[in-house]
Amino acid sequence: MPKNCNFIEKLREVGLRPTKQRIKMCEVLYNREKTFHFTINDLVKMISEKMNEKISLATVYNTVHAFEKKGYLKEISIDSHKSYFDTNTSAHHHFFDEDTHELIDCDESDIDKINIRKNITGKKINSVEVLVRVASDNQNQK
Amino acid sequence: MPKNCNFIEKLREVGLRPTKQRIKMCEVLYNREKTFHFTINDLVKMISEKMNEKISLATVYNTVHAFEKKGYLKEISIDSHKSYFDTNTSAHHHFFDEDTHELIDCDESDIDKINIRKNITGKKINSVEVLVRVASDNQNQK
DNA sequence: AATCTACATTATAATAATTCTAAACTATTG
DNA sequence: CAATAGTTTAGAATTATTATAATGTAGATT
Known part of the structure; x- marks a missing residue:
């Protein structure tokens, strides 16, 4: 798994501006051994635990959807009440x-x-x- | 496909009281050639088109879930935003x-x-x- | 057939997940 | 370093669904 600063490059490559929030989210999502599944709610918790600055809920939604569109995340449909996402995009x-x-x-x-x-x-x-x-x-x- | 009054029997068989609303819903759902897919929203429209009396939204939800539990309907997960149901329960x-x-x-x-x-x-x-x-x-x- | 009781229906309020809005902010371009 | 186009934000709005509590009704009991 890549080191933090590579995310700036990666984001730029797919045409997403490497903002502070997006980089933070990359760290939370991709700086780990294994891929995993999460809901928006899970992710908000994970971010607020790992960060001192806070991030707006709307930004989490925006960013997750931006990542999904660019192939950084995959949505899994299981349950009509919640959206699950997967960092394993294969x-x-x-x-x-x-x-x-x-x-x-x-x-x-x-x-x-x-x-x-x-x-x-x-x-x-x-x-x-x-x-x-x-x-x-x-x-x-x- | 069965005639209307059989629904009373069918409902009773699985332990659901054959109320006016449930019978109406059976007619809308099962008095047809082919099975089909719908969302709650679709169903509400179909019912209001076919009926002169109105039915509460809450009842539609309750009844759909009662039918699902008893194997009259199957839920299909495709989209996190909407619940799809299928009258084909196989x-x-x-x-x-x-x-x-x-x-x-x-x-x-x-x-x-x-x-x-x-x-x-x-x-x-x-x-x-x-x-x-x-x-x-x-x-x-x- | 009147009464009882548990289950159903209803309108409405509440909740939950998500999207929208519009103002403030910031990364990039020139 | 100014312009601008994309981004973030808090909060409001929207949408789908569930809860509530009062009223109604099916089926059992008398």
Whole structure:
């Protein structure tokens, strides 16, 4: 994972001005070992914990959407009430734990390549995503 | 597709009281050739068009959720902003047209059965769903 | 058939997530 | 270093959904 100041370059490359807020958000999102999933709410908490200066909620929304548009983040649709985002922007599938509301990445080896036989005229396939919903395996659940 | 009065029976079978509102909603949802997809908003419009009496928004929400819980409806997650529901409650996959926001069912023959190799300890798989996002195939789009 | 009770419906208020607004600010260009 | 175009901000507005509490109704009990 890259060092802080590289983010300035990266932002510029995709045409986003490297503002103080965007750089801070990059640090929070990308200065880590592994990719991860978050909601806007999670992210706001993470930022306010890591920072002394505060950042406006509107900016978090703006920036997340700017990052998404530029391919820095991917939105995952699971739940109609919340937006989940993923710092892993490569094509991959997910498990969703319905007990904990935790989102887990699938490795490529977990699911075979999916072959779509249907064709919709004039339309091209943008993405193929599998969502595997799991829940606790108690026999005695209703 | 069944005639109106059967809905009273059906509702009773799953333990839902056959109220005037629920029967009306059954008619709107299930008295038709094909299954279909809708948002709560769509449904409210459809009901108000087909009825002379009005129905409360809260009742539409309550009833849709009651139907979902009893397996009369299935929720489809595509978009974080809206809840889509499907009167086709069997396990099946979807295409989502990102231009029109239209949801299209996949037939069983469109996608092979998906084999999940990963196992999450103590968890069972509740569902495996594929979402294929499509959009218009213009070369000259940005 | 009158009464009871638990469940349903309703209008409205409340909440939550997100977007809008318009003024102040700042990175970049010339 | 001034101009300008993009950015941030607080707060208001919007949208989707859920909660509330009073009223209504289905089905059971008498």
